Amino acid sequence: MKGISVWIWVIAGIVIGMIMFTLFVQIMSYVTMSRDKENAKTALGEFAATVNSFCDAHIGEKTTGSFSFPNFVGAVFASTDKQGYEEKNNRTFGKWTCIKIGGEISCERLNCELEMLLIEQKPSFSSWTNGVFGSSYQQHEFEIAKTECGVSALGPEMKSDCKITP
Numbered sequence: 001m002k003g004i005s006v007w008i009w010v011i012a013g014i015v016i017g018m019i020m021f022t023l024f025v026q027i028m029s030y031v032t033m034s035r036d037k038e039n040a041k042t043a044l045g046e047f048a049a050t051v052n053s054f055c056d057a058h059i060g061e062k063t064t065g066s067f068s069f070p071n072f073v074g075a076v077f078a079s080t081d082k083q084g085y086e087e088k089n090n091r092t093f094g095k096w097t098c099i100k101i102g103g104e105i106s107c108e109r110l111n112c113e114l115e116m117l118l119i120e121q122k123p124s125f126s127s128w129t130n131g132v133f134g135s136s137y138q139q140h141e142f143e144i145a146k147t148e149c150g151v152s153a154l155g156p157e158m159k160s161d162c163k164i165t166p
Contacts, residue, residue, distance in 0.1 A: 036070045041106055043067050044076070044099045047142075047153075048108035051097065054144055054151045055112035062145040064156070068137040071121065074100040076140075078116040078153075082107040085118070091154070091161060092118050113150030115160055117142065 047067050054061065069076060077085040080094035082105065093115050098107040119140055142153045149162035 033072075036072070037101055040070050040073055040099055040101060043069055044097060044106065044108055047076075048097050048110060050144060051114055051151050051153060052111045054146050055110070057146040059146050059148060062143060065142050065144055066139050067142065068139050069099070069119070071136050071138060072101065073119075074102070074121060076100075076116075076119040078110075078114040079107065087118050089161060090118050092116050110151075115147070115149065115152040115154070115162060117154045117158065 047065070050063075050065055054063075075085070076099050077087075077092040077097070078094040079085050079092065079096045079098050082096050082098060084105075085092040085094070085098070093113065095110050095113060096107040097110060097114060097116065098105050117140075121138075141156055143156055143158070144151060144153045145160065147160045147162040149160070152160040152162065154160065
């Protein structure tokens with residue numbers, strides 16, 4: 001009888017240990033994901049500030065910039081209405097720059113029109129595991145230039161589609 005009692009305590013200890021481990025992983029995942037969401041929004045704010053600094057620049061002025069976004073970010077894009085984007089030649093346009101994380105879209109208002117390279121990432125198992133165990137970040141290089149239409153933020157070696165129509 002005493003042997004059965006010991007095994008019951010051992011099994012109960014294992015079950016309680018598994019529950020505690022699961023709770024710990026969930027809490028750490030939530031903390032990591034919250035921190036990374038804030039980092040993504042901060043990176044978007046820095047990107048918007050850089051674009052806004054070019055809104056009043058002379059046509060032809062350029063700079064290159066590198067911005068980091070977590071792998072779980074679904075998309076970074078320019079928008080006209082803060083709801084979504086219309087893509088044309090892997091570019092988006094609008095007076096808002098936005099980031100999509102899950103079903104949530106966060107946007108920053110810009111002082112001029114922006115032509116932007118669409119950064120889009122499909123959900124994957126690795127992006128999910130990164131969210132649980134700590135995110136990895138991707139660097140995105142932009143060439144930011146003042147154009148006749150506003151500002152372009154495209155990849156290196158890309159040319160603006162800005163066309164002035166009379």
